[in-house]
Amino acid sequence: MAAALRLEQAGIPYLLLEAQARLGGRIFxxxxxxxxxxxxxxxxxxxxxxxxxxxxxxxxxxxxxxxxxxxxxxxxxxxxxxxxxxxxxxxxxxxxxxxxxTQSLIAALAARLDPARLQRSCPITKITHDDEGWTISATAADGSAPRQFRAQHLVLAAPPRKLLDIAGLSPCLPAGLPAALAATPTWMAxxxxxxxxxxxxxxxxxxxxxxxxxxxxxxxxxxxxxxxxxxxxxxxxxxxxxxxxxxxxxxxxxxxxxxxxxxxxxxxxxxxxxxxxxxxxxxDAWIVSEQDIGESPRHPELDLSRWLPQLRRLQLHLVGSEVAPEEGGYLEGALGSVEAFRRSPGLFSRD
Ligand SMILES: Cc1cc2nc3c(=O)[nH]c(=O)nc-3n(C[C@H](O)[C@H](O)[C@H](O)COP(=O)(O)OP(=O)(O)OC[C@H]3O[C@@H](n4cnc5c(N)ncnc54)[C@H](O)[C@@H]3O)c2cc1C
The missing domain is CATH 3.90.660.10 (Polyamine Oxidase; Chain A, domain 2)
Incomplete structure (x- = not known):
């Protein structure tokens, strides 16, 4: 939601797809x-x-x-x-x-976003990439028809291990990144x-x-x-x-x-x-993964730098506390990842 706020403020059109009816994820x-x-x-x-x-x-x-x-x-x-x-x-x-x-932060963020750009109960189930960009499919649990969205840039904000549950995404990712996502624990999950x-x-x-x-x-x-x-x-x-x-x-x-x-x-x-x-x-099925349950708690440390050139070419961005450049696992880390997203060339700046 902090990433969406920066897009909103920059006048960049976006759509936020949240799996749950409630906004905030681990903030509750x-x-x-x-x-x-x-x-x-x-x-x-x-x-x-x-x-x-x-x-x-x-x-x-x-x-x-x-x-x-x-x-x-x-x-x-x-x-x-x-x-x-x-x-x-x-x-x-x-x-x-x-x-x-802490939910006050979420309420204040939501109040600054365009409600038409906030899609709740909209779990992303499939993601594919072609020469035209990204295709995102969302299938609600209520049996309503799947919805499809097209995007030039894709910002992934779910915990890394949850991203791997999305059909089609792993083959789109740079070599080695799916394994790194799988190895990254979801803090406190x-x-x-x-x-x-x-x-x-x-x-x-x-x-x-x-x-x-x-x-x-x-x-x-x-x-x-x-x-x-x-x-x-x-x-x-x-x-x-x-x-x-x-x-x-x-x-x-x-x-x-x-x-x-x-x-x-x-x-x-x-x-x-x-x-x-x-x-x-x-x-909480939208936060935790099987591996998180079996492991002893440890802070996530996922350095994305070796994949950045390929991610930039794909116009693919990862944000969230598990991909934070520092303070991984904490709210502060999630905000740090949004700052890194904002600095990434090609979206907020055209260089
Ligand atoms: C009990 C507990 C205590 C904590 N205490 C602290 C603390 O005191 N201080 C601190 O700094 N941090 C604390 N943390 C950690 C903090 O909550 C997280 O760092 C932060 O909330 C993570 O934010 P995030 O946006 O990266 O991820 P999340 O909050 O996990 O958000 C990810 C979102 O992705 C959504 N999602 C998942 N899959 C899909 C899909 N397929 N399609 C669409 N949406 C999807 C989820 O529903 C969720 O809303 C605590 C966490 C817990 C659980």
Missing amino acids: SQPVAADAGFGVDLGPTWFWPHQQRMRRLCAELGCKAFEQHVAGDVLYQQSSTQPVQRSQAGQGMLSYRIEGG AQAKFVAVYPAPFWRQDGLSGQAFSRVGPMVEIHDASATTDTGFALFGFIGVPAGVRSQHAAEVLQDACLRQLVSVFGAQAATPDVSYLKDWAQ
Whole structure:
């Protein structure tokens, strides 16, 4: 969507084809019904002080960033038989969140794009290339007739491994690139997050930051996920149970286990959230690939430079966090890839 914004701003005609009905991909904030403007992040939450592209995009889009709440003591859950240990407040690492949830960025981006150029529920199923350019076929799951689009330039923004599911694309790519795409992990694709929303920040009232680390699980790391103002309070955790094990249990079983863990770590008040959410990214077919589920997490590093001359001849562009020149896997990396796209000759400039 950031790439589409740059095309829109440059007056270059484009069409954005998104497989899902929802925009944002891994960016996904659940709006909390009772509090307008309070969204809890089930995908990315933070950016960090050195990530200037994120800072600049927030400023450009009018999205407000605020500091992650870290004031207060940190808890450590070493084992299920020992009491939880409390460590005095340290200097937590500075990180930023976006008001309303990271999805605010997506809403602001969408508001700047021409709605007629945004095609949702439009999964690309086939791509071919000939002397005239690119032919893109999209087949919706609802059984409606496949649609075909022609383009001179093609910008691919899906996770690299998902690109390989598109019929016809691999033979169009330069030699060696399909194997490199297959070897590039989709960052956080096999992860799952749990969020519990509370009427009051009882942990803060006890002098706790909301930060907890656990060797017991199911969550291995817990953080405060409250809104910046007093509009909403929440805790969220990264689930450490492997995707293969999660898939064998109903979501409710995992949610119950997360809630019981919050009680064992933060006390009885954690038992009754207003609402809770679980997002298992390993079950999101438009993000995760089979290989992502089996592997240990590692940052993607895909250097496209050796294929750039051929990609330029094909008028083919790759963007997204997995093809980032730096900060691969992060939102910042995805924006870096868009900057590289903008600098590529032949589209934004005619040289
Ligand atoms: C749980 C979790 C926590 C994270 N935390 C952080 C964090 O705190 N900070 C941070 O910087 N990063 C974090 N990340 C990583 C961050 O979310 C990603 O770097 C970023 O969102 C990737 O953006 P992208 O546009 O490259 O890809 P995506 O967001 O994956 O977008 C790809 C899009 O392609 C679409 N698509 C796929 N196949 C097709 C097809 N055939 N046709 C049409 N469309 C298709 C998908 O539906 C999707 O919308 C986290 C990720 C997760 C899952």
